[in-house]
Amino acid sequence: MVRIHAVGDDALGDLDAVGLVAALRDGSVSREELIDAAIARAEAVNPALNGLAYRAFDSARAAAPHGGFLSGVPTFVKDNADVAGMPTMEGTDAWTPRPAATDGDWARTYLGTGLVPLGKTQLSEFGFSASAEHPRLGAVRNPWNTDYTAGASSSGSGAFVAAGVVPIAHANDGGGSIRIPAACNGLVGLKPSRGRLPLDKQMRQMPIRIVANGVLTRSVRDTAAFYREAELLWRNPKLPPIGDVTAPGRQRLNIAVCTESIVRQAGPEVREIAEKTAALLEGLGHRVTQIGNPAPVSFKEDFLLYWALLSYALVRGGKRTFGPSFDRTRLDNLTLGLEDHAARNLRKLPLTMARLARTRRATARVTGRYDVVLTPTLADVTPRIGHLDPTADYHQIIDRLVDWVAFTPLQNVTGEPAISLPLGRSESGLPVGMMFGAPLGQDRRLLELAYEIEEAAPFRSIQD
Template structure:
């Protein structure tokens, strides 16, 4: 058995197995991870709100649960993104305008996490309303890249990604409306799954005005991510979108242990949006992933980019209107950050006719792209068109349009698949020289086919494992913080 001082090096499933065997208790796991949060969170910005007392209380009560109530992640610490309501816990949506907001009802995803016996250590850091591809706000400041704290951790699930990469929790809840799971997964070296539209309920109060956003897992392994998706997945009454469930007796974790068979995979590396140059390191990652897939017996074929440049304008229109989903009186509106205000001002200028036309055009583009790739079992792209940038790169003191333009290279390959609703995963298959910075690659599955995507991702991880790369982060990441700041 791994000694208690190294519990954070275990995967989520290994931690749960240790609980089942009686080698460690949920309370031991929570205490260990809370100590790690106290040691590192101040330097890296993983959490907006910590809930140590609630976590300790929940962990102490878990052993009384009946065996039938115990999921594959029973007893495992996690974190909930602060865009999702948690009853009795401050939920700020990353905004000073909601600094005192305490919901009285859990989001359905939070209910499922509790029912599965996972224990939240707090609300993870996110940009205001989740509107940016970096994580920074006026409440606790930025989430910093665990591999180089001078760099951004990405967003909008940046806090969740930092927490998982540093071993503050083994898995974390996240959400993705344009790449917000996959962007920080690539930047922080994690597995991030954006599930199919309708796979995870956003109820009871989640916005569905565009159908872009979905909740999903961040983890250090495919199996852990699949296990958390099993916990989160499933519709609730009244949901506007339902993804078809797996056949009875099957699970996403089970598919992580199945061979995917020989697949036909299309690949492209030219963004749909004009004016974006893909960084050579991102292309290297994509090329190496292509070679790995071929070595595993899959057929990999070059395909044209299945989207046209017009989708950028459609997405911007939809995103601007969606940014208005949290109504505010004028006094609280002044508390918002410049980029958030810019999005909302733009959204107010969109007419109903323009919004309806943009959503209709998005649906048409999605249908064309799915038809164009329907002969493929998966599609391979870079996750990002750029490497991580400094925290200061996304400064909001200047022209918001400059900031928004700088974000475009981060979502060029991710946001189209929020439009189609297809499942997509970012895998940490590549690092820059000297294992300095991770560079993810994206695999996109057929509509509602997370099963094949997870089976393929698990096969890839087994062939080219990345677990050992975390040794430095899970030992003493603060050494790097001190060196960077000095």
């Protein structure tokens, strides 16, 4: 197994974002050195990983320093968020690129922390698949083993953070797309509570706001530092603040463990790691109870139809949204299959939407008795490139997708926070993530627990 990473003896070293801030402040590295090192790393690994959607290297070098705690730390933005001067292509090549005139609402907050964008990262087409394997743009590959997927939709960000190109990168999550690449690439990925961070206009207009912005990092403290800084720039008064989380919490928690997805039991390798994680939590003094899956029986089909509705809106409104060059014949079979599924089931949408809107009340009857719910992030280990080939028959793709991504969509519908942590390895040597969910607004609780777990079972880095 050959790993692809760029960690070495340059200005970035093996430091996380908080470590780089300290190095900048004590003068041991300069902003220019960090940006040049990250660009060199991106150029070194991208031929193998294919994570780059758009290069903005020259503008990163020329950009004036920006205030904020993370000022000077290099990053990437996922290619479904608007950044001034960069095109937003949504993981497809179905229309002619044009640069955004201004930063979107998300980029204003994200870059307001001082992060320096080096460009955009690849995603699966419109973020619909859990593996980015575009027939013309190519597959984004896992740096732990390039025969395997880097997960999706935030695949390029996950691959680049894991490979050491940058310590932090933008991801967003409408069905698991922060947590899935975190699990596949051995990273920390928090999908925050609904409304915790701003959304661009298109995502705000969804009937149910299933998408949440966030970040992928290699350490809990980087994720916590980002949320602290973002909260200083943009705060939702309807949610309790996260604040400055720098250590484990003291409270012993009542934790439920569930290894049964909405489709099936988790695979044996994943289930064993979940059981070991539960034992670790008990050893730390938490109370652990086994439960069944709390999702309603209708959830699988309801979420799939809602997911398909998003494709229907994008495909049918393509020329209006993306311009006259939009060409639906350049879309992949998953996107077109989802559009067709929605078209054939539009009559079911009112009941589907009503059931999805009630999901949090339904699941709370089970999860309401617990502080945290532990599940595997994914129902099985990371698959090889080709398993979710978007040129295959739609029914094959969707069956395999639903089978694998069976735990993460629930929190997208309920709006509750969930974090994936790298707590195991598969027999093939790839990372396996475990996911911790909490009630709406309890993001701080998840970060405190993540700190405790990271101290008790330190995360393995790719260069070890």
